[in-house]
Amino acid sequence: MIDMQGVYKTYPNGVTALNGLDVKIEQGEFVYVVGPSGAGKSTFTKLIYREEKPTKGTVNVIDLDMASLKQRSVPKLRRQIGVVYQDFRLLPTLTVYENVAFALEVIEENPKNIRRRVMDVLDQVRLKNKARFLPDELSGGEQQRVSIARAIVNYPKILIADEPTGNLDPDTSWEIMHILEEINETGTTILMATHSQEIVNTIRKRVIAIEDGMVVRDEARGEYGYEY
């Protein structure tokens, strides 16, 4: 599903964020990506949805070779990958329903399918009753659930969550984790970059630790392994 071999990434300012990274992730896995700030976690996830290109090395995602992927094929790749950010990134003037429907409207799904699918995912994240609310009428946890609904509305094969609980209190964070686990149970591969020792050590999954742009640890049911 995701295969990176000998991957280097140097940004135009000369900073080397990835330094010979090797990673293989199979369909249906749930993987935590941990490591110190600046280690290269976000850069690693950005290579997967082609937000960034590698400087050197091979990156294969869903059987597509990122080196030869044409710019016009990038939207097709992105339809198969959902992304959730720490800061939600909802459109503030659109309702919950519209924020989620937007992702389907841009790919010209038919209106009847859109309605059914949006209500299904809002049900999945337990927000059906808030479909008409605006983002700033919701709590942080609810906003994150909308952003998860938006990310999965297209049935993506991969869901990338970059510190999805970074702005949330502990109770709300557990709620988000249970929703991510339910999504994973339907076969979606999940990659979650996190600094939460408590989550990683409680809901045990594969842990990939990145330091200085390299994988320094990869354990099937790993631990967080840092003191911060």
Ligand SMILES: Nc1ncnc2c1ncn2[C@@H]1O[C@H](COP(=O)(O)OP(=O)(O)OP(=O)(O)O)[C@@H](O)[C@H]1O
């Ligand atoms: N667009 C960019 N241009 C230049 N340098 C960048 C860019 N994005 C990241 N970097 C640098 O690359 C290195 C790795 O950053 P990255 O965001 O991948 O780390 P991270 O592990 O996700 O950190 P954090 O846990 O703080 O989010 C850092 O030194 C960062 O300053």
